[in-house]
Amino acid sequence: MAIPLKYNVRNLFVRKITTGLTVLGIGLVVAVFLSVMSLSEGLARVFKASGSTRNVLVLRQNSQSEVQSGISRNQVPLILTLPGIEKNIDGNPLASSELVVMLNLKKIDGGASNVTLRGISEKSPLLRPQFKLIEGRMFSPGLSEVIVSRSISERFKNCRLGDTIHFGVYKWKVVGIFDAGGTAPDSEIWTDVEGAMNSFKRPSYSSVLVRTTDKASRDQFIAALAGDPRLALEGKVERVYYDEQTSTAAPIKFFGIFIGVIMAIGAGFGAMNTMYAAVSTRTKEIAMLRVLGFSRLAILTSFIVEALCLALLGGLLGCLLGILTVELALSGVTGTTNFTTFSEVVFAFRLTPKILLTGIILSLFIGLFGGILPATQAAFTKIILALRQIE
Amino acid sequence: MTNPLIIVENIVKKYHRGAEELTVLNSLNFTVYEGEFVALMGPSGSGKTTLLNLIAGIDRPNSGYIFVGKDEISALSEDKLAEWRSRHIGFIFQTYNLIPVLTAFENVELPLLLTPLGKSERRKHVEIALSIVGLADRMSHYPRQLSGGQEQRVAIARAIVTDPTLLMADEPTGDLDAKSAEEVLILLERLNSEFKKTIIIVTHDPKAAARASRLVRLEKGILKEDIPTESLDSARFAEAASVFVEARPK
Numbered sequence: 001m002a003i004p005l006k007y008n009v010r011n012l013f014v015r016k017i018t019t020g021l022t023v024l025g026i027g028l029v030v031a032v033f034l035s036v037m038s039l040s041e042g043l044a045r046v047f048k049a050s051g052s053t054r055n056v057l058v059l060r061q062n063s064q065s066e067v068q069s070g071i072s073r074n075q076v077p078l079i080l081t082l083p084g085i086e087k088n089i090d091g092n093p094l095a096s097s098e099l100v101v102m103l104n105l106k107k108i109d110g111g112a113s114n115v116t117l118r119g120i121s122e123k124s125p126l127l128r129p130q131f132k133l134i135e136g137r138m139f140s141p142g143l144s145e146v147i148v149s150r151s152i153s154e155r156f157k158n159c160r161l162g163d164t165i166h167f168g169v170y171k172w173k174v175v176g177i178f179d180a181g182g183t184a185p186d187s188e189i190w191t192d193v194e195g196a197m198n199s200f201k202r203p204s205y206s207s208v209l210v211r212t213t214d215k216a217s218r219d220q221f222i223a224a225l226a227g228d229p230r231l232a233l234e235g236k237v238e239r240v241y242y243d244e245q246t247s248t249a250a251p252i253k254f255f256g257i258f259i260g261v262i263m264a265i266g267a268g269f270g271a272m273n274t275m276y277a278a279v280s281t282r283t284k285e286i287a288m289l290r291v292l293g294f295s296r297l298a299i300l301t302s303f304i305v306e307a308l309c310l311a312l313l314g315g316l317l318g319c320l321l322g323i324l325t326v327e328l329a330l331s332g333v334t335g336t337t338n339f340t341t342f343s344e345v346v347f348a349f350r351l352t353p354k355i356l357l358t359g360i361i362l363s364l365f366i367g368l369f370g371g372i373l374p375a376t377q378a379a380f381t382k383i384i385l386a387l388r389q390i391e
Numbered sequence: 392m393t394n395p396l397i398i399v400e401n402i403v404k405k406y407h408r409g410a411e412e413l414t415v416l417n418s419l420n421f422t423v424y425e426g427e428f429v430a431l432m433g434p435s436g437s438g439k440t441t442l443l444n445l446i447a448g449i450d451r452p453n454s455g456y457i458f459v460g461k462d463e464i465s466a467l468s469e470d471k472l473a474e475w476r477s478r479h480i481g482f483i484f485q486t487y488n489l490i491p492v493l494t495a496f497e498n499v500e501l502p503l504l505l506t507p508l509g510k511s512e513r514r515k516h517v518e519i520a521l522s523i524v525g526l527a528d529r530m531s532h533y534p535r536q537l538s539g540g541q542e543q544r545v546a547i548a549r550a551i552v553t554d555p556t557l558l559m560a561d562e563p564t565g566d567l568d569a570k571s572a573e574e575v576l577i578l579l580e581r582l583n584s585e586f587k588k589t590i591i592i593v594t595h596d597p598k599a600a601a602r603a604s605r606l607v608r609l610e611k612g613i614l615k616e617d618i619p620t621e622s623l624d625s626a627r628f629a630e631a632a633s634v635f636v637e638a639r640p641k
């Protein structure tokens with residue numbers, strides 16, 4: 001049987017100040033790490049939640065995003081004749097030709113940012129089941145009216161119901177507010193596609209969104225599209241398209257892990273210092289335990305466990321601080337720039353149980369890093385010399 | 392009382408201090424019989440602690456043999472020795488060496504954690520050990536809440552709780568006032584006479600040595616005198632012991 005855990009825990013509480021400072025250090029590291037990871041998770045979630053696996057987004061070949069794509073009016077009927085497209089009750093194909101334009105709008109709390117204006121057809125809401133009008137009414141085509149997502153309306157000037165959005169020479173009246181359940185349209189403003197093409201003098205659409213009946217017909221449609229040399233278009237599963245946009249979150253995640261590791265090494269050295277002090281003040285005690293017959297492995301384990309307990313306290317504090325930071329300081333929606341389309345993306349910081357668990361694991365790694373050398377030193381205590389040592 | 396329990400044969404123990412080589416024990420032979428209470432005396436630096444540590448399996452000789460019971464402990468590896476100590480040795484230190492963050496009960500329980508005993512059996516053993524040393528009512532006290540004499544008695548309870556083959560003590564009364572020292576000595580004497588424990592203590596205190604059944608004197612690593620204490624009259628005993636008292640550096 002091993003040296004009892006209470007021996008380690010009580011020793012941690014004996015050294016209140018050193019333990020407290022070490023725990024605080026580890027706690028802060030974990031809290032910062034959690035905040036960055038929750039930002040990355042919040043971003044990833046916007047894109048992950050977006051897009052159906054049955055919808056296919058038709059873009060010009062090799063375009064990274066809808067903004068770079070273009071589909072001329074006369075290509076659309078050809079697309080609609082391709083196999084695999086689901087038919088509406090009225091027998092028309094379920095597809096929507098859309099235009100995407102970037103508007104640079106002023107934020108309520110200062111500064112400006114790009115926001116996606118999407119020209120849609122009457123089929124668009126059918127293709128996006130999360131879409132819900134929550135205030136006002138749908139825009140009337142041709143009247144320069146728009147509906148705005150709730151989070152955009154809360155964060156940008158002149159975007160509330162009844163306001164008029166000015167952009168260059170254009171003016172749009174906000175007649176409705178919608179919610180897209182955390183998916184990509186939550187960062188968009190919608191108007192009718194023909195009106196938008198007129199206003200911006202755009203001869204072609206950006207994309208065509210198509211609903212297919214099932215997986216087989218979806219693959220059939222994508223293959224048919226790719227195989228048609230007249231079109232030079234490609235079809236991407238909508239979900240995959242948005243997953244690719246998640247690359248916005250990837251650098252943030254990388255950054256989070258990077259600073260997490262750097263700071264964790266710092267905190268690890270702090271823990272190591274604390275553990276070395278613990279071992280050297282208890283050398284005689286360790287020698288006594290060895291005389292009683294406890295093995296070197298038992299001593300090693302005991303001090304590693306002590307370091308892990310120390311770090312775990314830090315990890316728990318970090319989780320608490322992280323939750324407080326995210327819930328209080330960073331609560332509500334926030335925006336950042338999607339690096340592919342340079343448009344504003346609305347998301348919320350997300351502290352999932354999985355992220356909290358990563359924080360705890362990080363703290364345990366800090367403990368292991370800080371504990372292993374002092375514990376090894378403890379395990380190889382020279383019994384005879386330590387017993388001769390006068391306190 | 393006739394069976395030899397410890398046989399030390401031709402042991403040599405050397406220490407290295409830098410390039411210097413110091414021979415502390417030089418071809419020492421020494422036998423302890425079952426049930427003996429041996430007092431090891433001698434001037435400071437004569438090698439008493441060294442010999443005690445060798446017999447307790449805490450240290451290993453450069454050459455020679457040490458048998459305890461059937462085991463040749465001089466042949467055991469470091470890990471085997473640790474395991475052997477847990478079964479056969481109860482060690483009492485001059486500075487008690489209790490763990491400050493554990494209660495008297497938990498300190499005494501420590502050696503039992505190395506045995507297969509279950510929780511309730513361990514409790515029974517600890518309670519018995521603490522009542523032998525007269526501290527059954529102090530089980531939940533921490534060492535800092537005990538006097539030096541009580542701490543040393545808890546340490547003795549820890550040493551006897553596994554019912555070891557041998558009790559070893561290195562100046563067990565060295566840090567105690569006269570009254571506490573007396574109590575500890577009476578306790579050791581009782582463990583020897585009543586519980587038939589074989590005991591070896593290192594001491595500078597003639598009062599302590601007088602409790603023993605046999606007095607062994609070391610000088611510069613060589614056995615100088617080996618006498619049963621009952622053969623000593625008080626005057627001769629005081630004379631023998633005074634050498635050690637003078638030799639004790641303060």
Ligand SMILES: Nc1ncnc2c1ncn2[C@@H]1O[C@H](COP(=O)(O)OP(=O)(O)OP(=O)(O)O)[C@@H](O)[C@H]1O
Pocket residue numbers: 384385406407408413415433434435436437438439440441442
């Ligand atoms: N680890 C060591 N390295 C070098 N020399 C040592 C070591 N341990 C003990 N010695 C030396 O060995 C000799 C014997 O030491 P030991 O502790 O056995 O003496 P002792 O009889 O117990 O003395 P005391 O009465 O002071 O406790 C001393 O000269 C001591 O300085």
Ligand SMILES: [Mg+2]
Pocket residue numbers: 439440441561593
């Ligand atoms: Mg000594």
